[in-house]
Amino acid sequence: MKMVDALLTPSVRQTIASGMERLRADFPILDIKVGDKPLVYLDNAASSQMPQAVIDRLVHYQKTQHANIHRAVHHLSDLATQEYEAARRKLQHFIGAREEREVIFTSGTTDSINLVMHGYGRKFIQNGDEIILTALEHHSNIVPWQMLAEEKGARIRVVPINDAGELLVDEYEKLFNSRTRFVGLSHVSNALGSINPIKRMIATAHQHGVPVLIDGAQAAPHMKIDVQDLDCDFYAFSAHKMCGPTGVGILYGKAHLLESMQPFKGGGDMIASVSFEKTTYNDIPYKFEAGTPPIAAVIGFGAAIDYLEQIGLDAIAAYEHELLVYASEQIRMIPGVRIVGDCPDKVAVISFVVDGIHPHDVGTLLNQDGIAVRTGHHCAQPIMQRFNVAATSRASFSFYNTKEEIEVLVAGIRSVQKVFAQ
Numbered sequence: 001m002k003m004v005d006a007l008l009t010p011s012v013r014q015t016i017a018s019g020m021e022r023l024r025a026d027f028p029i030l031d032i033k034v035g036d037k038p039l040v041y042l043d044n045a046a047s048s049q050m051p052q053a054v055i056d057r058l059v060h061y062q063k064t065q066h067a068n069i070h071r072a073v074h075h076l077s078d079l080a081t082q083e084y085e086a087a088r089r090k091l092q093h094f095i096g097a098r099e100e101r102e103v104i105f106t107s108g109t110t111d112s113i114n115l116v117m118h119g120y121g122r123k124f125i126q127n128g129d130e131i132i133l134t135a136l137e138h139h140s141n142i143v144p145w146q147m148l149a150e151e152k153g154a155r156i157r158v159v160p161i162n163d164a165g166e167l168l169v170d171e172y173e174k175l176f177n178s179r180t181r182f183v184g185l186s187h188v189s190n191a192l193g194s195i196n197p198i199k200r201m202i203a204t205a206h207q208h209g210v211p212v213l214i215d216g217a218q219a220a221p222h223m224k225i226d227v228q229d230l231d232c233d234f235y236a237f238s239a240h241k242m243c244g245p246t247g248v249g250i251l252y253g254k255a256h257l258l259e260s261m262q263p264f265k266g267g268g269d270m271i272a273s274v275s276f277e278k279t280t281y282n283d284i285p286y287k288f289e290a291g292t293p294p295i296a297a298v299i300g301f302g303a304a305i306d307y308l309e310q311i312g313l314d315a316i317a318a319y320e321h322e323l324l325v326y327a328s329e330q331i332r333m334i335p336g337v338r339i340v341g342d343c344p345d346k347v348a349v350i351s352f353v354v355d356g357i358h359p360h361d362v363g364t365l366l367n368q369d370g371i372a373v374r375t376g377h378h379c380a381q382p383i384m385q386r387f388n389v390a391a392t393s394r395a396s397f398s399f400y401n402t403k404e405e406i407e408v409l410v411a412g413i414r415s416v417q418k419v420f421a422q
Contacts, residue, residue: 019402023311024400026051037370040405044341045190045218045239045349045396046374050304057303061296068292070269071108084295086136088285093307095235096226102258104251104285105298109217110140112236112251114183115288116213117144119261120234121182127153131182132205134167135386136189136196145184147164161187162240165192172201176208183212187219189379191326191394192341193349195219202232211257214311217241217249221398222320224313224349227252239297244304248297251288257393265290288345316399317371320348323397327406340387348397352380353414357420359391365416366393371409 025032027049032039041049061083067076069084085100092100106112125131131145135158161173182336183205188195198199198214205212216225221242228234234257238249263270265279267290274279281287309317327350331337337357354362363375374394377384384390395409
């Protein structure tokens with residue numbers, strides 16, 4: 001990340017280094033072995049691991065607080081409701097939202113994007129309108145908009161990228177015209193780690209009166225997010241990529257836009273009144289939270305936010321950048337290995353290909369050494385097509401990873417090459 005070295009002060013460096021053993025002890029799964037090899041977990045972009053504090057919070061809820069929320073006056077329901085809404089306030093402060101009602105709990109980033117597509121897109125986008133996406137998008141921020149475009153007769157326009165995996169922002173700005181109605185773009189590429197200049201891109205869209213959705217699934221675990229500073233209209237991310245449980249995420253939306261949207265799902269708790277003649281919808285955020293939500297997961301999400309903030313997002317960003325620099329240097333030194341999308345401004349994600357060896361074979365052999373990486377197209381097939389590769393191997397780092405683990409990865413890649421050289 002550009003200029004992030006300035007954050008890695010001697011005191012921050014010493015705090016992280018001296019506390020690494022204790023910090024890793026917070027994650028019990030890091031002690032397991034794969035066969036007879038210690039686990040080296042480098043698949044954090046897919047899902048990070050969960051600290052004991054979050055696990056304990058989930059167990060505590062299930063043992064002492066479990067009940068349905070918003071629907072009773074008894075003690076447990078009241079307690080569960082308080083904990084659920086406390087988690088919403090934590091998320092509000094975590095992203096700098098103006099109001100807690102601007103935080104909608106969903107099942108994750110994909111669900112959040114689909115909520116916006118159905119709630120906003122199906123209501124306001126019409127035949128002949130245009131939607132701008134980028135070549136760096138995850139399938140979750142492509143397919144819903146393709147579905148909408150097919151239904152409405154709208155057109156999708158795509159921002160290209162260069163050989164380093166950076167968006168061509170000048171080309172983006174040329175895509176706007178009188179028919180542009182919506183922009184969807186990732187804060188960080190899940191396949192390459194590229195950090196996009198979203199604040200500039202949001203400002204450009206707003207100059208044309210166009211709302212912007214940010215897929216923040218890969219950004220929220222690695223950097224501070226301030227939705228008011230960004231001035232984005234929607235921002236989505238998931239808990240399971242940031243030390244929290246699976247099955248829960250949020251959609252941030254500006255209140256006036258959420259109020260203008262139609263509900264995505266119908267059912268209990270998203271209504272004010274129901275008759276067979278007419279249904280009146282509840283206020284936001286509840287208008288978009290139909291049915292019994294993942295209460296335990298939401299509370300666990302709040303605990304994960306507490307944990308991350310205790311460490312500090314600046315410290316996390318700085319340390320992960322140091323890991324990224326070290327890993328990039330070491331991998332570049334391996335003959336026959338190429339980093340795909342090696343732009344200077346990125347989070348701790350490295351996609352690479354090994355000459356003559358399919359990524360699935362790379363991942364399978366690395367797994368025999370206890371090394372967990374992700375292989376495939378990473379739900380980003382347009383990126384693979386842009387770089388003319390079928391798939392890559394992806395190593396993604398978190399603040400509990402170490403340089404020693406990177407060295408194990410590098411040795412593992414060299415071992416894979418030796419196997420195929422025989």
